[in-house]
Each structure stands twice: as structure tokens, then as C-alpha cells.
Amino acid sequence: MTKTYTIAAIPADGIGIEVIAAGIEVLDALAEKNGTFNFKFDHFDWGSDYYKRHGVMMPADGREQIKDHDAIFFGAVGAPDVPDHITLWGLRLAICQPFDQYANVRPTRILPGITSPLRHVTGPELDWVIVRENSEGEYAGVGGRVHQGHPEEVATDVSMMTRTGVTRIIRYAFKLAQSRPRKLLTVVTKSNAQRHAMVMWDEIAAEVAREFPDVTWDKMLVDAMTMRMVGKPESLDTIVATNLHADILSDLAAALAGSLGIAPTANINPERKFPSMFEPIHGSAFDITGKGIANPVATFWTACQMLEHLGEKPAADRLMRAVERVTADPNLHTPDLGGKATTRQVTDAVIAAIRGDN
Amino acid sequence: MTKTYTIAAIPADGIGIEVIAAGIEVLDALAEKNGTFNFKFDHFDWGSDYYKRHGVMMPADGREQIKDHDAIFFGAVGAPDVPDHITLWGLRLAICQPFDQYANVRPTRILPGITSPLRHVTGPELDWVIVRENSEGEYAGVGGRVHQGHPEEVATDVSMMTRTGVTRIIRYAFKLAQSRPRKLLTVVTKSNAQRHAMVMWDEIAAEVAREFPDVTWDKMLVDAMTMRMVGKPESLDTIVATNLHADILSDLAAALAGSLGIAPTANINPERKFPSMFEPIHGSAFDITGKGIANPVATFWTACQMLEHLGEKPAADRLMRAVERVTADPNLHTPDLGGKATTRQVTDAVIAAIRGDN
Numbered sequence: 001m002t003k004t005y006t007i008a009a010i011p012a013d014g015i016g017i018e019v020i021a022a023g024i025e026v027l028d029a030l031a032e033k034n035g036t037f038n039f040k041f042d043h044f045d046w047g048s049d050y051y052k053r054h055g056v057m058m059p060a061d062g063r064e065q066i067k068d069h070d071a072i073f074f075g076a077v078g079a080p081d082v083p084d085h086i087t088l089w090g091l092r093l094a095i096c097q098p099f100d101q102y103a104n105v106r107p108t109r110i111l112p113g114i115t116s117p118l119r120h121v122t123g124p125e126l127d128w129v130i131v132r133e134n135s136e137g138e139y140a141g142v143g144g145r146v147h148q149g150h151p152e153e154v155a156t157d158v159s160m161m162t163r164t165g166v167t168r169i170i171r172y173a174f175k176l177a178q179s180r181p182r183k184l185l186t187v188v189t190k191s192n193a194q195r196h197a198m199v200m201w202d203e204i205a206a207e208v209a210r211e212f213p214d215v216t217w218d219k220m221l222v223d224a225m226t227m228r229m230v231g232k233p234e235s236l237d238t239i240v241a242t243n244l245h246a247d248i249l250s251d252l253a254a255a256l257a258g259s260l261g262i263a264p265t266a267n268i269n270p271e272r273k274f275p276s277m278f279e280p281i282h283g284s285a286f287d288i289t290g291k292g293i294a295n296p297v298a299t300f301w302t303a304c305q306m307l308e309h310l311g312e313k314p315a316a317d318r319l320m321r322a323v324e325r326v327t328a329d330p331n332l333h334t335p336d337l338g339g340k341a342t343t344r345q346v347t348d349a350v351i352a353a354i355r356g357d358n
Numbered sequence: 359m360t361k362t363y364t365i366a367a368i369p370a371d372g373i374g375i376e377v378i379a380a381g382i383e384v385l386d387a388l389a390e391k392n393g394t395f396n397f398k399f400d401h402f403d404w405g406s407d408y409y410k411r412h413g414v415m416m417p418a419d420g421r422e423q424i425k426d427h428d429a430i431f432f433g434a435v436g437a438p439d440v441p442d443h444i445t446l447w448g449l450r451l452a453i454c455q456p457f458d459q460y461a462n463v464r465p466t467r468i469l470p471g472i473t474s475p476l477r478h479v480t481g482p483e484l485d486w487v488i489v490r491e492n493s494e495g496e497y498a499g500v501g502g503r504v505h506q507g508h509p510e511e512v513a514t515d516v517s518m519m520t521r522t523g524v525t526r527i528i529r530y531a532f533k534l535a536q537s538r539p540r541k542l543l544t545v546v547t548k549s550n551a552q553r554h555a556m557v558m559w560d561e562i563a564a565e566v567a568r569e570f571p572d573v574t575w576d577k578m579l580v581d582a583m584t585m586r587m588v589g590k591p592e593s594l595d596t597i598v599a600t601n602l603h604a605d606i607l608s609d610l611a612a613a614l615a616g617s618l619g620i621a622p623t624a625n626i627n628p629e630r631k632f633p634s635m636f637e638p639i640h641g642s643a644f645d646i647t648g649k650g651i652a653n654p655v656a657t658f659w660t661a662c663q664m665l666e667h668l669g670e671k672p673a674a675d676r677l678m679r680a681v682e683r684v685t686a687d688p689n690l691h692t693p694d695l696g697g698k699a700t701t702r703q704v705t706d707a708v709i710a711a712i713r714g715d716n
């Protein structure tokens with residue numbers, strides 16, 4: 001019997017539409033090759049165009065419409081003529097936070113054929129997975145402004161953390177570290193300067209660590225962490241950090257691994273009460289939208305994350321093999337990687353690699 | 359007539375003591391060569407050892423003792439057996455914040471003889487000055503914890519910004535950008551996620567920009583900024599960011615420029631109501647303390663910043679020439695730069711270069 005996975009596809013804005021289309025083609029080819037499952041994609045036209053027509057990024061019952069799907073396959077939000085905080089809070093965070101997708105998982109590796117901008121890095125030295133807290137902290141939306149526009153104005157952005165929220169993300173990171181060969185975790189904080197919530201984070205890390213005696217862990221301040229990522233990439237494996245710190249570190253990680261066009265992310269609800277959401281990290285990239293040159297690799301990689309989450313690990317591995325076969329060929333690099341290939345060519349090559357895989 | 363500058367020297371902890379000693383030797387040699395000014399250094403033994411004896415990092419009237427000095431020459435704080443937040447808030451921030459040293463200026467360049475870890479960077483592409491807000495924001499110390507230690511605990515770290523504080527730092531950055539050949543400023547925010555104080559920051563940047571029609575400026579989100587620093591260093595010149603964002607970006611900048619052992623910083627009170635403070639960015643580095651191998655270049659460079667602030671620009675230029683002559687010679691690289699030279703050798707070489715300078 002063939003299993004059917006029902007996937008909510010939300011391409012949203014800019015190149016999100018192009019890469020999700022490519023991702024769907026590749027996933028269908030993979031299902032066909034595999035023979036034991038297939039996909040039913042439901043398409044949702046939410047995003048900035050929807051906002052311009054309806055004044056909201058998604059309908060009021062939007063979450064209701066997708067809450068029973070097996071997963072969400074998401075493109076990118078952001079449009080030149082819609083304020084960033086609307087696209088972000090109106091769609092992406094409006095899904096992540098209510099669906100309690102508190103673990104944002106961002107693997108970074110240097111894929112075959114890709115050159116790191118770091119002189120001393122040939123490839124295998126850089127193999128990280130960043131676990132980003134995805135439900136609170138600096139993205140809690142808390143804060144305000146008083147005397148707005150007047151000389152005496154005071155404004156705050158509040159990083160609000162709960163013991164529950166911090167404990168569950170640190171535990172998730174320890175578990176993930178434990179499942180990886182090196183069993184190595186680096187906990188990032190800034191508790192020397194941020195003396196309240198970040199100190200709680202430090203304390204909880206030390207407590208949770210006791211549950212995982214086989215995991216080697218250390219602590220880094222977020223500023224020093226950037227130096228270590230540049231200077232000693234081989235000393236890092238699994239990394240856990242706050243919503244904002246990990247946002248910054250994961251963009252840096254993507255840069256050091258060769259391109260944001262490769263970097264995937266999974267927004268996971270580990271308890272599986274709600275669907276998890278899979279997306280490329282790159283944004284909507286309106287400067288290249290419609291040119292057919294967006295790098296679909298990040299979307300293919302996040303499709304692997306989705307397959308793993310669905311329990312289809314062998315299929316995820318097959319897709320990753322196909323992707324790596326394609327990145328290894330510089331003729332199949334899109335412009336962000338210094339090449340001339342199109343989204344179409346890369347997609348066709350990955351599909352061909354899937355079909356030819358044994 | 360010879361001018362005398364009275365400098366408060368606070369070497370504090372770890373290698374701070376070694377590099378400030380080297381800095382004083384070099385400054386004395388420079389004064390001698392120059393002939394128009396000299397230094398009177400007053401030494402203060404504040405820091406972690408002082409804390410262990412007295413329970414405070416500096417005496418209650420500490421600021422009173424240094425408030426009339428022409429400048430403060432500072433080493434580093436941090437000791438393995440004193441909590442970080444005590445060393446930081448008890449000394450460094452206890453000087454910066456009351457003395458309203460709100461502009462933290464961090465130049466980054468690749469000095470002659472130094473190799474950037476970035477493959478595509480030969481040297482001149484990377485020439486930045488990061489202006490860090492140094493008096494409020496994430497380092498305001500605001501926040502708290504409720505139900506401490508209990509499952510229902512909630513904790514906050516508050517970034518608190520004032521219109522006054524943001525306006526003055528952005529104006530300072532625009533002025534600095536205007537004084538540099540490229541007249542280029544990048545304003546870093548994260549207003550898509552931090553929707554209150556960071557939005558005020560955006561608004562103020564746009565307002566202040568109108569006073570500087572000859573400065574070209576743009577805005578970057580802090581996460582994307584890391585990618586631009588790695589990928590397009592030549593597109594950046596002057597950069598302004600919040601206390602925390604700039605803390606992170608300046609460590610990254612130092613890493614990309616070859617070593618934290620080179621990076622200097624000036625804590626400036628632009629109104630000159632209080633003395634400004636000059637320090638290397640690297641910390642106390644207890645792992646190499648006492649070995650005589652600390653890189654004194656960051657301290658020499660911050661001495662240049664101090665000389666400029668005192669109005670001794672030609673002497674600052676002479677010192678920088680001497681430093682660059684020394685870094686150009688790989689035999690004079692300390693271990694952080696991959697060499698074998700000692701603090702003593704580098705210091706002697708810089709003094710010799712000063713004496714030989716025309």
C-alpha cells in the first residue's frame with residue numbers, strides 16, 4: 001500500500017514561488033522512484049500579494065486550514081512594497097508560534113563542489129547544525145514606545161524567556177547532539193551583558209546537561225562564537241542559541257558554507273501536536289525574482305529535512321545524494337555560487353540523479 | 359613648551375597587564391621622538407585581584423580619581439574565578455556608562471603582513487570602522503526574573519533605547535562617515551523582528567540622514583550583515599549598530615581581519631565632559647597570561663586612537679606607520695597570527711621603528 005502525505009505548500013513571495021515549484025517536482029520524482037509513498041500538495045496563495053488584495057497575509061482561519069497537514073512546505077516572505085514586520089509577523093511567525101514549532105533546525109555543511117570563502121577550509125571541517133529557539137526570546141514581540149517622536153522618547157524591545165521554553169530547546173539540542181557521531185554541543189549565550197534571562201539560560205543548560213552525560217558540551221559568548229566559527233570550524237558540531245543570536249549565527253554559517261542559496265531550515269514541533277514547517281533560509285530575493293536563476297538547493301535540502309521528519313529517512317538520503325551529485329558539477333551552479341545554471345537546469349539534473357540512483 | 363598628558367592606566371586582568379606595559383613603553387618612546395608632548399601615567403590596580411581583596415572591582419571613589427585625566431588607557435577585564443558580569447559591570451561598564459562614553463569606535467583593517475581568513479580578500483577590500491552604541495540598548499542592565507528556579511519562571515532582558523541615545527550615536531556615525539574618503543554609512547538594525555526600539559532606530563536614522571546629504575547610506579538587517587561582511591567586504595565602510603549587534607559584528611570583523619589580537623577600540627565621550635577610554639578588544643586571555651606572547655598590536659593601535667583624540671594626529675600616524683612596518687614582517691608575528699614572536703620582541707621592534715621614522 002502506498003502512503004500519501006498531505007503537504008501544505010505556501011510559496012508566498014518572490015523566488016519562494018520558483019523554488020517551491022522546483023521542490024514539488026523533485027519530491028514527486030522521488031516518490032515515483034521510491035514507490036512506497038506519494039504526496040498530495042495543497043497550494044495556498046498566502047503572502048504579500050494576498051496582503052495587497054485582502055489586507056492580511058493569510059485568512060483568519062488560515063491555521064485551521066493547514067493544521068491537519070503532515071507538513072508545511074514554505075517558500076519565503078518579504079516584498080519591496082510591504083513592511084517587513086507585516087510579512088514576517090503576519091505569516092511566518094503567525095504559523096511558527098501558534099503551531100509551537102519551537103525548534104528551528106539549521107544544518108550547515110559544505111556540499112561537494114562548493115568552495116567555502118574561508119581560506120583554510122576545504123570542506124569536512126565545517127559540519128554544523130544550529131538549533132535556534134523559535135518561539136520566544138527576542139521574537140516574543142514584547143516591548144513598546146513612550147513619548148513617541150518626542151525628544152524624551154524611550155523604547156524597549158524585550159527578550160522574554162520562560163523556563164519551559166528554554167528547557168525544551170536546550171533539551172532538544174542535547175538530544176540532537178547525542179544522535180550525531182561527535183556528541184558535541186556548544187551552548188551560546190551573552191550572560192555577561194544580558195544578566196537576567198541569559199543567566200537563566202546558563203543555569204538551565206547546566207541542569208539539562210546532567211541528563212546527557214555522554215554529550216560533551218561547552219559554553220560560548222555569542223560575540224566570541226563568530227570568531228570560533230571563522231577560526232576553528234572543526235571544533236564545532238551542534239550549536240544551540242537564542243532566537244536572535246541563532247538568526248545571526250546561522251546567516252554567518254550559511255555565508256561560510258558558500259551560499260545562503262543552499263541553507264535549509266526546519267521549524268519543528270517535536271511533540272507533533274501541530275505540523276512542522278520546512279523552508280529555505282534565503283528570503284524572497286526580489287532582485288532575482290522571475291529570472292529563473294534562484295538556487296533551488298536550499299529547498300531540496302529542506303525537503304530532505306521534511307522527509308526525515310515524516311519518517312522517510314532512506315528517501316531523504318537518496319534526495320541528498322542526488323543534490324550532492326549535482327552541486328559537485330560547477331556547470332550546475334546557479335549565479336549565487338558563481339555559476340550560470342538556471343533553476344530549471346538544476347532541478348532537471350537533480351530529478352535525473354534521483355531516477356538514476358540505485 | 360612641552361605638553362603633558364595625564365593618562366589613567368588601568369591594566370586590570372590577565373594579559374591586560376602585559377599589553378598596557380608594552381603600550382606605555384611605546385607611547386613614551388613616541389613622546390621622546392616627537393619632542394612636543396609627554397605622558398604622565400597614573401597606575402590603578404583595579405580589576406579582579408582588587409576584587410578578591412576588597413570585594414569590589416574599583417574603589418567607591420574610583421571614578422572621582424580618574425575623572426580629570428586626559429584619557430584612560432585600559433587593559434582587559436575577566437578572570438577565571440570571578441563571574442563575568444561582576445568584572446564587566448564592576449569596572450568596564452562602571453566607567454563607560456557614567457562617563458557617557460557613548461561612542462565605541464572599532465576600526466578594522468587588514469594590516470600589512472596579515473592574511474585574512476577570507477580566500478578572496480587580499481587586504482584593501484576590508485577597511486571598516488564600526489561605531490557601537492555604548493551607553494544603553496541591550497547593555498542597559500534592565501530586566502528581571504520572576505518565579506526564579508520554578509517551572510513557571512519567566513525572565514527578561516530588555517533592550518532599552520532613548521531617542522537621545524539613538525540620535526547622538528547615529529549622528530556621530532554620520533559625522534565619522536563624512537570624514538572618511540568614501541562617505542559611506544551602513545545602519546544595522548533588526549526592525550523586522552524587534553518591532554519597537556529597533557523601529558525607532560530606523561526612523562531616527564532616516565531623520566539624521568537628512569543632515570548629511572553628502573553621505574551615502576543604507577540599512578542592513580544584522581543577520582544579513584554577517585553575509586555581506588564575508589561576501590562583499592569592499593561594499594562596506596562606516597557601520598553603526600546597537601550595543602549587542604555591534605559587539606557581535608566587531609568580533610566577526612576582527613576575525614575576518616586576521617586576529618582579535620589586532621583589534622582596538624575607543625570608548626569616546628564626544629562632548630569631552632569626561633575622559634575617553636582606549637583599550638584592546640581582546641579580553642584578559644588567561645590561557646596565555648604570563649607567557650609573554652600576548653599580541654600588543656591592538657594596544658598600540660588603540661594608543662593611536664588615544665593620540666588622535668588628544669589632538670596629536672601626526673604622532674598617531676607615526677605610531678601606526680611603525681606598527682605596520684612591524685606587522686609586515688612575519689618574524690614579528692605573535693602566536694595568534696601564526697608566528698613565534700614575543701610581546702617583548704614586537705614592542706622592541708615598534709620602538710625601533712619609531713626611533714628610525716622620519
Ligand SMILES: CC(C)[C@H](C(=O)O)[C@@H](O)C(=O)O
Nearest residue numbers: 088247250281283550551581
Ligand atoms: C525573514 C527574517 C525575519 C527571518 C528571521 O529573522 O527570523 C530570517 O532572517 C531567518 O533567519 O529565518
Ligand SMILES: CC(C)[C@H](C(=O)O)[C@@H](O)C(=O)O
Nearest residue numbers: 192193223446605608639641
Ligand atoms: C568583555 C565583554 C563584556 C565585552 C562586551 O560584550 O562589550 C567585549 O566582548 C567587547 O566587545 O568589548
